[in-house]
Amino acid sequence: MRRCLDEGILQSYFDRELSNEHMEAVTSHLVSCMKCAVAARELEGEVLLLSSALATEFDATVPTERLRHRIDVAVAGFGLGNQNAVSEPVVLAGRGWLQSLTTLFAFTPQRTFGYAALAVVLAFAAIVGSLQWGQNPSPTIDSKNNIANVALAPPQAPITKISNTGGEPASNVVPAPVAKAPVVAGERVQRTRSVRPHTTVSNQALPQVKLLPGERSYLKTIAALDSTIKAGSNRPMRPALQAEYERNLAVVDRALAATRNAAKKNPNDPDAAEFMFNAYQSKVDLLNTVADARLYNRP
Amino acid sequence: MSGQVRALIQSMPKESATAATALSFDEAFTLHHRAVFRTARAVVRDSALAEDVTQEVFLRLYRNLDSTPGEELLRAWLLRVALNVARNTLRGQSRAAARDDEYQKTTNEVWFPQPEEDYERRLAIAEARRALDRVKEPMRSCLLLKQQGLSYREIATTLSLKETNVGSLVARGRKEFVRVYGKIGGR
Numbered sequence: 187m188r189r190c191l192d193e194g195i196l197q198s199y200f201d202r203e204l205s206n207e208h209m210e211a212v213t214s215h216l217v218s219c220m221k222c223a224v225a226a227r228e229l230e231g232e233v234l235l236l237s238s239a240l241a242t243e244f245d246a247t248v249p250t251e252r253l254r255h256r257i258d259v260a261v262a263g264f265g266l267g268n269q270n271a272v273s274e275p276v277v278l279a280g281r282g283w284l285q286s287l288t289t290l291f292a293f294t295p296q297r298t299f300g301y302a303a304l305a306v307v308l309a310f311a312a313i314v315g316s317l318q319w320g321q322n323p324s325p326t327i328d329s330k331n332n333i334a335n336v337a338l339a340p341p342q343a344p345i346t347k348i349s350n351t352g353g354e355p356a357s358n359v360v361p362a363p364v365a366k367a368p369v370v371a372g373e374r375v376q377r378t379r380s381v382r383p384h385t386t387v388s389n390q391a392l393p394q395v396k397l398l399p400g401e402r403s404y405l406k407t408i409a410a411l412d413s414t415i416k417a418g419s420n421r422p423m424r425p426a427l428q429a430e431y432e433r434n435l436a437v438v439d440r441a442l443a444a445t446r447n448a449a450k451k452n453p454n455d456p457d458a459a460e461f462m463f464n465a466y467q468s469k470v471d472l473l474n475t476v477a478d479a480r481l482y483n484r485p
Numbered sequence: 486m487s488g489q490v491r492a493l494i495q496s497m498p499k500e501s502a503t504a505a506t507a508l509s510f511d512e513a514f515t516l517h518h519r520a521v522f523r524t525a526r527a528v529v530r531d532s533a534l535a536e537d538v539t540q541e542v543f544l545r546l547y548r549n550l551d552s553t554p555g556e557e558l559l560r561a562w563l564l565r566v567a568l569n570v571a572r573n574t575l576r577g578q579s580r581a582a583a584r585d586d587e588y589q590k591t592t593n594e595v596w597f598p599q600p601e602e603d604y605e606r607r608l609a610i611a612e613a614r615r616a617l618d619r620v621k622e623p624m625r626s627c628l629l630l631k632q633q634g635l636s637y638r639e640i641a642t643t644l645s646l647k648e649t650n651v652g653s654l655v656a657r658g659r660k661e662f663v664r665v666y667g668k669i670g671g672r
Contacts, residue, residue: 193660194653203637203652229656232663239613239666240632242606243527248519253536257514257543264544 191215191222196229400459401446404466411473415480423480431476438469510547517560518543520633521567527629528571530614538574542567561642564630568643616666624658631655 191199191212198204199212216223423431445462452458521542526535545566546553554562617625623644630640640655641648 192653193656194650197656197659198637198652201631201637201652201655229659232659235663235666236628236659237632239609239616239662240628242609243613243617244523244632246523246526246532248522249532249536250518253518253522253539254514256536256540260540260544261510261547264547 190219191225193225193229196222196226200226200229200233400463401466404463404470407470408466408473411470411477414477415473427479431472434472435469438465438472441465442469510543510550513546513559513563514543517563520560521563524564524629524633525567525571527617528568529575534574535571538567538571541570545570558639558642560635561639564633564635564639565643568626612666616662619665620658620661624654624661627651627654628658628662 195204195212199209202209204212216226442462442465445458445465449455449458449462518539522535522539525538525542526532529535529538542563546563553559617628620628623646626644627640627646630643635643637648637651640646640651646654
């Protein structure tokens, strides 16, 4: 080898990365070439310097035991993760759902108009709702309305009489929304207090007429009591009782129709609405009495 | 398997996949955890972070035991993953030095030098690191891996270089390191 050695070959020679033939050729050249021999000695010194300089970096103790423990734990966790791989998508799906929910509330310029429109619609709905509420008769009792035999009750809470198993007189009427649950035929009578018919639930059996505010709950209660009475038709009423019941029912219905018409004509008159609800309550009381008597086989 | 690991495996020389017998996971850890930890530490400059990196490297090995190269090039594979993970870890990590001091205080396995020795040692490490920082890639990584005792073939595999170029890169890196180190240390 006559040509001088380049630094790569010389480095490879010192790192013993050359083939045997190449190593011998380099050795023989270094013997014969003073320039390359000087370069080789210089390289040797630099390699020693580099090694000692980097030794401080690489001589730091390796925490073998801690690394082993950490890796064992990580591998065990990875194994467990594989076993739970089936449930993972559910968790991820849940996270995704939550994320989509949170991003829904993130305001972006594109959504600004959408949120503004939604706000306008909600505000409009709130105004309409408050107006409707204003038309609904107040539950406060005016002293001049205490002319009816039936106790006054909040308009949306028809009062059914308390019917005790001990057979107390059925004429007890309380001025509070204490009600008997609508009775289903064949079932034992459930006696719960404060059973208020929900005004929001729509009754499919109701006639398709425009109902006044608060009427729906009374109609539902009446329908329930009526079905209870009719369910006991295998045990006919005594004729006298039947006649009395129908007569009373007709009177109550006429009163109800009259007060309802008045309330309809004067939607802003709280007194008219109050009378109508009193009539409703009278009908509920009557039906309650009859239903109770039918269920407990009393005359 | 992550895309990065898959790319690493695919970029390995084809004969490496069938070379030699496969090591068990425990054997791989016993043989190579020091090289992985030290290489990671040389990059992240923080012992606690280097532990994190080492854990991640061996976890990836565990996940890909079936597709990792055989014994001959396993160390190259591990160090390649270690360099990648360490560089990713380093991004956004600016607390290495402070944490390293804390780590040295808390660990029981690290040798505690005397105050004077400690100062000199830390000074020497700082000088070596500053000089190493001035060496450009891939020469710097060549020096790091050479210091770990890797062969040119392993270095070429780890850094995706031609094996015939490794000698020149090591030589250039060494010269640059010595030049800067001499200036810093006044040698």
